[in-house]
Amino acid sequence: MTLRPLILASNDDGVDAEGLRALAAALEPIADVFVVAPEHEQSAKSHSISLHTTLRHHRYGERLHSIEGTPADCVYVALYREDLLPRWPDLVVSGINHGANLATDVHYSGTVAAAREGALRGIPSIAFSALPGAGFELAATYARDLVERVLARPKPAPDAQPLFLNVNVPAGVPSGLRATTLGRRLYREGVDVRKDPRGREYYWIGGPGGVEHVHVEGSDTEATDAGFVSVTPLRLEMSQSEHFGIVADFARSSGTERP
Numbered sequence: 001m002t003l004r005p006l007i008l009a010s011n012d013d014g015v016d017a018e019g020l021r022a023l024a025a026a027l028e029p030i031a032d033v034f035v036v037a038p039e040h041e042q043s044a045k046s047h048s049i050s051l052h053t054t055l056r057h058h059r060y061g062e063r064l065h066s067i068e069g070t071p072a073d074c075v076y077v078a079l080y081r082e083d084l085l086p087r088w089p090d091l092v093v094s095g096i097n098h099g100a101n102l103a104t105d106v107h108y109s110g111t112v113a114a115a116r117e118g119a120l121r122g123i124p125s126i127a128f129s130a131l132p133g134a135g136f137e138l139a140a141t142y143a144r145d146l147v148e149r150v151l152a153r154p155k156p157a158p159d160a161q162p163l164f165l166n167v168n169v170p171a172g173v174p175s176g177l178r179a180t181t182l183g184r185r186l187y188r189e190g191v192d193v194r195k196d197p198r199g200r201e202y203y204w205i206g207g208p209g210g211v212e213h214v215h216v217e218g219s220d221t222e223a224t225d226a227g228f229v230s231v232t233p234l235r236l237e238m239s240q241s242e243h244f245g246i247v248a249d250f251a252r253s254s255g256t257e258r259p
Contacts, residue, residue, distance in 0.1 A: 003087075004031055009027070009034065010114040011038070011071065012044075012109065014037060014040055014042070015038065019130060019136050036077065037074055038066065038068075038071060039066040039067060042070050045110040046109065047113040070110060071113050072113050072114060072117045091125065091151060092126075093127075093128065094128065095167075096143065097127070097129035100129055102213075102220045103182050103220065106234065109129075111128075115165075119163075124150055126150065126163075126166075127165070128169070131224060133172060134170060139169040150163060166234055168224050169229050170227050171227075172227065177229040179231055180220040180222070185214075186213075191205055
């Protein structure tokens with residue numbers, strides 16, 4: 001008997017998030033979907049792993065679980081616990097995030113980190129996000145279509161880099177789908193100094209809010225601004241080859257040049 005594809009779903013908005021429910025519901029007709037998500041919201045936790053904190057497990061159903069940890073914790077624990085996941089998944093999905101994960105957001109995003117954790121284990125992985133004004137049910141239809149296409153691809157060689165995608169759905173009804181690169185977002189940065197009820201000062205990161213997009217042709221920010229779903233392939237290998245010559249000069253000058 002041929003097994004249906006198995007999909008591990010997570011997010012950073014928490015196990016009760018509307019976007020996660022919409023994503024799981026859209027994928028259940030085509031795969032066995034197991035949800036292992038944070039018990040509480042973990043936005044902007046990036047790829048944090050809890051090494052010195054207890055990770056409590058809550059079971060809400062046969063295929064619905066939460067972990068009191070980060071998105072990366074959830075995927076890691078699920079992959080190595082047979083009581084959460086019966087076999088190695090064919091795909092890891094994360095989202096649908098409540099808000100965009102564009103440009104440099106991918107470095108901070110817990111949604112993207114959950115997908116990255118899957119990719120680090122050699123599993124094709126996709127992070128889905130919906131911009132404000134995007135309906136989750138409509139975004140989930142795009143997610144399902146993309147997942148079907150990914151699952152239909154031949155399995156990559158064991159030493160190949162797994163497919164790792166970051167998807168953003170714009171507000172309204174999308175005009176289509178574009179393959180994109182990461183763009184540039186300029187936040188109105190700042191750190192506020194405030195006082196707690198006891199009069200003690202504390203810092204609050206984020207400033208006054210607001211963001212602007214710098215025009216970068218072919219980017220995710222350009223695509224979503226134009227009303228298109230952006231699909232950006234991400235990479236795990238972060239070495240900067242353009243700067244290798246600079247570092248090689250450092251090595252030569254210190255007498256420790258790489259052979």
